[in-house]
Amino acid sequence: MNVSFPPFVIWLLIFFVICFGALYLYVTADYDHWKKRNIPQVPPLFPFGNMWSLVRGKESIMDFYLNTYRRFVGHRYMGLIMIKEPTLLIRDPGLIKQILIKDFSQFHDRSFPVDEVNDPMSGNLFNLQGSRWHSLRNKLSPTFTSGKMKFMFSMVKACAEKLSAKTAEESEEMGGSIELKDFMSRYTTDVIGSAAFGVEAGSLDNPESEFRQIGRRVFAVTLANSFRNALVVFAPNLSSKLGVKSADPVAESFFTRVVKETVEYRDKNNVKRNDFLQLLLSLRVDAEKEGKLESSETDLTMEQLTAQCFVFFLGGFETSATTLTFTLYELSRNLDVQAKLREEVDRVLAEHGGEITYEALSQMQYMDCVISETLRKYPPVPVLLRECTKEWTVSSAEETASDSQEWTRATRGGGQVVALGTKVHIPIIGLHYDPQYFEDPERFDPERFTEEGKKRWHPFAYLPFGEGPRICIGMRFGQMQTKCGLAALLSKFEFRPSSKTSDPLVFENFALIPTVRDGLWLKPVKRS
Template identity: 40%
Template sequence: MAFVLYLISTIVGLLSILFYFLRERMNYWKKRGIPHNEPSLFFGNMKGVSQSRHLIDPFRDLYKQFKGTTPFCGIYFFQNPSAVILDLDLIKNILVKDFNNFVDRGVFYNEKDDPISGHIFSIEGSKWRLMRSKISPTFSSGKMKFMFQTVVEVAENFTKILDEFVGSEGAVIELKDLNARFTTDVIGKCAFGLDVDSLRDPKAQFRIYGQKAFSEQRHYMIMFFLQSCPRLARKLGMKMTNDEVEEFFMGVVRNTVEYREKNNIKLNDFMGILIDLKNDPKTGLTLEEIAAETFVFYLAGFETSSSTMSNALLELAKNDEIQDRLRAEINGVLEKHGGKLTYEGLEEMHYMLQVFDETLRKYPVLPFLQRITIDDYPTDTDGDSKYIIERGTTVYIPIEPIQMDPEYYPNPERFDPERFTHEKIAERDAALYLPFGEGPRKCIGLRFGKMQIRIGLALLLRNFKFSFCDKTQYPLRFDNRQLVLQTADGIYLKVERV
């Protein structure tokens, strides 16, 4: 009996300590005098996220509530007190001027237990700097020219297959999945040197495991724990990647590297460049590092690009004048270059770039940027101590709320590529458009993503007209369980031959 009482009192004592710790943690911003919304004890400001709300919703609320009143406000990412940056100059300082104090993203990775999570998007400090210097030449304009024709060939195959679906009478097509299969085939060819052919075979392994990487992640509560407490999760040996997905991609990389080295095969694709780095004694990469970098190239390349293509086609289908103007530009440039899509010709499609930029303004795939403060960081020029972001604090830059702010983009729900003429861009603060980030940690695959999306759109619009149908859902509804802005439903459009 005495033991039972002792056990009960111990449990009660531990729970009391935990309750006190959580309550104190949830008073962090209140004690500092920083504007914030009251958190719940266990969910912070994330209550309802992944169920009735998307992760971006709490950031939207705080942005609308506190913008213009404070350089930053507080948010509780579950039990993690974090800062949401509201001042445009402060955003630029964090991303560029004072980058050395915000090098790390503070997202989960675990190279030991989850090797393909240790890629350039996640890794930190000196390891990130070294990897960035190794891989950056891979995405130079020269390397893009090498990959250009490969992407064009996949896109031409895409138009042939779509033409079969459309026929002479036109057809209602679900484009979200079809675009994802196109970008899967592109990445399979450019990153791995493999003919994936998921356009013909939706059940191709590359497509299946790419879907699993997004749709069969760990339970959403575990995912949020991994992101809110990445260092603790790493110490606990936790994983983000699905075991089957890890096994598949590690196997593909291992077999590809062994085959190429054994047969002395040299290709100018992403894998070939990484193999060269592996065999260079000055910059040697491990097999696990190659797998991690090709994995993130695959995930970022197929999902972000296919979503952006789909969203662009949806808006073009809604806006006939914009679609007709873009098609006229495409046809004019192709005629100038002998009917062929060339690298130089793609660069001449200025209105295409405006459509691309406006699509990512309205639908940024990553709705916010995330960084970790290395040292205490004062944000107020008057020296007010309460406006110091303490070391170890996660900071969030709310991309989507800024890019949908009517003060900066009047009538933000309207799709208007004229927002991105050279003159309009020059007039606008650089912090008002950040779909790829900014500064030294800006998206390394920017050039490739822009290239494959514009190639895909150019050849599709050259051959087909897109319009709304009874199954078209507009505006889009986003999947609350995804960390990125990903549509919850298919994108159905009527497609006709031009």
Template identity: 35%
Template sequence: MFIEFIILLGLAAFIFYKWSTAGFDLFEKIGLPYDKPYPLIGNQKDIVFKKCSMFDNIIKFYKQFNTSLSGIFDQRTPIFIVRDPALCKQITIKDFDHFVNHRTVFTDKDDGLFGNALVNMHNEKWKSMRSTLSPVFTGSKMRQMFVLINEVADESMKFLKKDGKTEIDFNIKDYFTRFANDVIASAVFGLKINSFVNEDNEFYAMGKKITQFSFWQNLKFMLFTNFKYIMRALKMTLFDAKDTNYFKSLVLDAMKYRQEHNIMRPDMINMMMEAKGMFIDKNDEKPIAKEWSDDEIVAQFFIFFFAGFETTSLLMAFASHELMVNPDVQEKLRQEIQEVKENLDGKPLTYEILQGMKYMDMVISETLRRWPPAVATDRECTKDFHYKDDEIDVTIKAGQHLWIPIVGYHLDEKYFPDPLKFDPERFSDENKANIEPFTYLPFGVGPRICIANRFALMEAKAMMFYLVGEFKIKPSSKSTIPMVLKKGGFQIAPENGFWSKLVPLKS
């Protein structure tokens, strides 16, 4: 009996090994250089065992070979790494019809919130939802929502000044996260929340819960990647039903109430109601019907919340860190802010004036180059794509995947000399024209570029305007200088948090 058990165990181990390494010879067969994978985890060993950050892992893949294309394995999935800007342009613009979709881990059958989100939609459904959402992010809509952002910024400044302290030593990322939370609550969901006063409010608690994946959620994500049909059969979802129902009721109840009482507000719920035809067009007096289900509508709000809560606060945190360690840049930005304030003469900041602040734009642009929140973007091949250059002759098959290593381009000295230096002058009017196209991709590129990028930029610039205009950002005894990123996981963060010291400017 024991011998039979050992034989069965050995057979099971052999079958598992063969399954976990199936397809690992793909790149060798087509003559493409690739990083040797490990069973099941592929080339994510350093992430799994917390030896480096995802940020540094992508840079390693980018630098590993000098060819325009190379290969890695994300667990068991082969991934083509696009290292050449010209090829990046071809894939994302010229031959976009071959690469319309992102790689799909979740569909609407797997998770109602993630699966129905714009980023996971495919083909015509994606195009239709993109056209539905695009009017939400026009200049006129940004102008309306900026009023709401200004209100939140005012509340955040009152919080910093409330005790009249001569200096504030704290983890500034928490402050930015609360600001981002309240902006999303107001400009997206139409809620009035002050997370600086009510620190443990339900909306903020939910944001922290869904963006800071637990061990169980990370495990479920891995299981969905490798055993999608089993997870689907077991009716497993990435998020708990309680969390899903919270967002559904938040959005659908608000939409219903506003329609019944004809309430208009310059936020995303109102704009989505217009797009869905729930409000009558004054010129036409006929509803513009959009056949979107409740789940599809709620999913868009969820993904804006998911991305905005963490990604935008990270942008602000890295911007403040760079201003902290580059006081000359901070002072130059402060001078621009003071000039704007003098010209405003007590009037509130407007969207147009913020957009016209050139050095502010340079600082935020350089922050996004040095610390892009999305270290890579992906595409799924929808129909066979043949590529040939002096070294490579390959066909990417339909259903195969590729990564565009954003952080690799951003930190390549060939495109950005002295890439580790924080230098906003790269984006001055004189210099930004010299940046090679398709090497600066903080929000992705092509028709699949992040639809909310203008909103994120507006939010980050507004926060920096008020913060740098009222305080000096100085190093704390706990500050991470030089920056050392936390190892393991997919989120970018310093090893010990974004600690800073805020010192009020003298009157």
């Protein structure tokens, strides 16, 4: 029996075939990019390149970069295709040092798209490029000195004391256990609300406070968030062409309103506070006095103020909450480490009249080691992103050797030319779990970060905050709120695994920051 189709159906099929063919050619045009340059790579597959395991939910971002790193042992770098963008993954600490410091002028940009007109939240310090980044970094750096941290410390301390006071109450309400990640996020949300905006977020008292709801929304593992994050992080050029915004629209509206209302209130009532927003406003006033606001390089508009507060909120609350969560988890599994750290907390606080002070925290050196080891095992940002802004030639292993020590056996590769615009990924998680640098990397061992322990690994094999001129500007603040929270909790409680504690931990596959599926539960035991 003959089957005939109407002409319009035939033309429709032809149209779809042509469209699919055009899309295929567009996406796969650079799939042989690394092969032509004789750089090892995993063969990419249409339409997501080397991201299929991420898209299908077979691997978390941590697992993806860890497994990719381990797949190319013996190589200093390798090629990836992220959707359609050629990306160079660097394994060699010597090359990493060159990229982040020596040749920083060729890698000063992250690859995130910036459109301050149509996407104001993208104009933050983390995203900005070139001279715009350099100017704003210079302007903001003085707001994160140790002196400025001392001004903010009283606000952090007040939140830490409330965290300790709420712990027993929260545990009793939940049957003896606490889901740490949300609880720590409520603490850091209150800290950022107070220290950044001068607003009482009230998340510890009310888990459904507006600030906390926005924080959950931004980091929720949803289809919309996963799609937006994948495009912005792994395919920035494509996301720019598609007009994908860097921030959730509800979150953008919320922060725009909060910053605008706070600034107007302070101007009207001549209110000044020792917080991040006030420091930004002071910089803007100083610039106005100096007559510099005509220059787009130095102007801090309301949109720019909002963008900086937005990124400070995101970077400040989620990363520190993650670090606190995993630190307490590891302490519950390593009771000898917990006992040693508690002894230090008790001893130092006793020397300061039982009070948590800025100076007391600075004396807790073993706590620094414990937090550093947590950041090694659970880096909140498992990969650093850079973009080649000027053609670059890969140095040989001999040229990047550090102090004549054989830090790495990965000697293959050198001399290749990296083209302008190439994305560069530095897999922090792979370096942190490389037994060549950290013996028995699965073991939690704070002694790695004593002065003697640090001599055993390459300094550029440990990068939880990045390194070089674009090192995390809020590092001091993050460490302060983490240490303050830990000191407040350990002075009053011991932490033990509960019947709800996952073993082993299972991470959410579509989360950008390490997130334990079904939460991470521990049991706080009040000290006698």
